[in-house]
Amino acid sequence: MNFYDQLKQEMEDLEQSGLLVTIRTLEGPQGAWININDKKFLNLCSNNYLGLANDKRLKDAAIKAIEKWGVGPGAVRTIAGTMKIHEELEKKLAEFKKVEATLVVQSGFNANQAVIPTITSEEDAILSDELNHASIIDGVRLSKAKRYVWKHKDLNSLEEQLKQAANCRRKLIITDGVFSMDGDIAPLPGIVELAKKYDALVMIDDAHGEGVLGKNGRGIADHFNLTDEVDIEIGTLSKAFGIVGGFISGKKQLIDFLKQRARPFLFSSSLSPAETGAALEAVNILSESEQLVNRLWDNARYFQQKIKDMGYDIGVTETPITPVMIYDEKKTKEFSFELYEKGIFASAIVYPTVPKGKARIRVMISAVHSKEDLDFALEKFEYLGKKFSII
Numbered sequence: 001m002n003f004y005d006q007l008k009q010e011m012e013d014l015e016q017s018g019l020l021v022t023i024r025t026l027e028g029p030q031g032a033w034i035n036i037n038d039k040k041f042l043n044l045c046s047n048n049y050l051g052l053a054n055d056k057r058l059k060d061a062a063i064k065a066i067e068k069w070g071v072g073p074g075a076v077r078t079i080a081g082t083m084k085i086h087e088e089l090e091k092k093l094a095e096f097k098k099v100e101a102t103l104v105v106q107s108g109f110n111a112n113q114a115v116i117p118t119i120t121s122e123e124d125a126i127l128s129d130e131l132n133h134a135s136i137i138d139g140v141r142l143s144k145a146k147r148y149v150w151k152h153k154d155l156n157s158l159e160e161q162l163k164q165a166a167n168c169r170r171k172l173i174i175t176d177g178v179f180s181m182d183g184d185i186a187p188l189p190g191i192v193e194l195a196k197k198y199d200a201l202v203m204i205d206d207a208h209g210e211g212v213l214g215k216n217g218r219g220i221a222d223h224f225n226l227t228d229e230v231d232i233e234i235g236t237l238s239k240a241f242g243i244v245g246g247f248i249s250g251k252k253q254l255i256d257f258l259k260q261r262a263r264p265f266l267f268s269s270s271l272s273p274a275e276t277g278a279a280l281e282a283v284n285i286l287s288e289s290e291q292l293v294n295r296l297w298d299n300a301r302y303f304q305q306k307i308k309d310m311g312y313d314i315g316v317t318e319t320p321i322t323p324v325m326i327y328d329e330k331k332t333k334e335f336s337f338e339l340y341e342k343g344i345f346a347s348a349i350v351y352p353t354v355p356k357g358k359a360r361i362r363v364m365i366s367a368v369h370s371k372e373d374l375d376f377a378l379e380k381f382e383y384l385g386k387k388f389s390i391i
């Protein structure tokens with residue numbers, strides 16, 4: 001079989017096992033409603049928590065930055081690609097996060113690659129929650145450190161693994177802040193306690209906590225009042241911040257070291273001026289007012305209460321991520337299809353993204369949804385829940 005026949009075979013296998021992804025194309029900007037194939041859909045799947053992806057102030061800031069700095073950075077940060085606007089963003093993010101320093105890279109995915117293999121080697125241990133995001137897993141794969149996987153959110157399991165890693169030089173505990181499929185939050189106070197006891201470092205990837213948790217959306221460390229106890233925090237500019245890009249928060253010593261050694265920083269060009277300018281404005285908006293964060297939470301509480309009252313199970317969520325549990329894979333796909341027919345875009349999440357028999361419709365609530373939008377969705381969920389004998 002030649003290469004293309006092999007690909008054909010592998011694609012057919014994906015289709016047979018129901019793993020083929022359908023890519024839908026938006027015909028306009030992100031928002032509460034989106035256009036697909038000339039039809040309007042209520043958008044319940046984006047990470048645009050605060051509606052900043054199409055915000056006037058961010059767009060104006062991006063245009064201004066283009067006028068002043070051009071469209072491309074021209075080089076990697078260490079050669080000629082560091083502009084004043086990048087350093088301004090890093091300073092502003094550090095103030096916002098209440099940390100000594102931050103480093104901005106091209107994405108949250110890259111931020112994990114920039115940190116994990118750079119600060120660990122053969123003599124070290126990485127302790128990773130079993131449900132950590134793919135970008136953490138790939139970052140760990142790039143490291144030569146020993147790997148210890150602990151059971152999801154289970155502090156006893158983490159402690160056992162820490163004991164096994166006792167003789168390693170550095171022990172790096174890594175966890176998602178908010179887990180994206182269930183919306184549950186990492187047990188940060190317990191993790192910090194164990195890190196102290198076993199002399200380990202704490203690294204938290206706050207992609208879904210940024211702009212959602214903590215005062216003014218400062219994130220999970222602020223939420224638990226543990227900013228000074230977290231050694232490394234990964235952030236993304238692509239979710240609540242509404243743009244694209246990633247950043248690392250920590251002590252100045254860590255950031256200075258990463259600037260010397262982190263490969264995505266050294267070998268891939270910096271953020272474009274437009275993204276950087278828009279990100280600066282996003283931080284301004286969050287710093288000025290809690291209005292958007294409050295609206296997000298009001299919407300989330302409203303939707304979650306109503307859907308629970310209907311008799312749905314929404315699992316263990318503690319955030320605006322709302323997994324509407326249907327359990328059966330086939331039923332979930334049909335449900336999602338019928339929602340789509342009724343003008344609602346919400347993703348069906350099935351095995352292998354979540355365990356077998358834990359299929360769900362994942363509803364992402366945003367500050368841009370109006371109560372009428374949420375009621376529209378609730379009405380369809382009620383109708384289909386009865387039709388499918390779920391409620």
Ligand SMILES: *Cc1c(COP(=O)(O)O)cnc(C)c1O
Binds near residue numbers: 110246
């Ligand atoms: C989404 C996500 C990322 C990737 O962020 P990008 O900026 O889109 O690359 C990394 N980590 C976690 C936990 C995420 O949820």
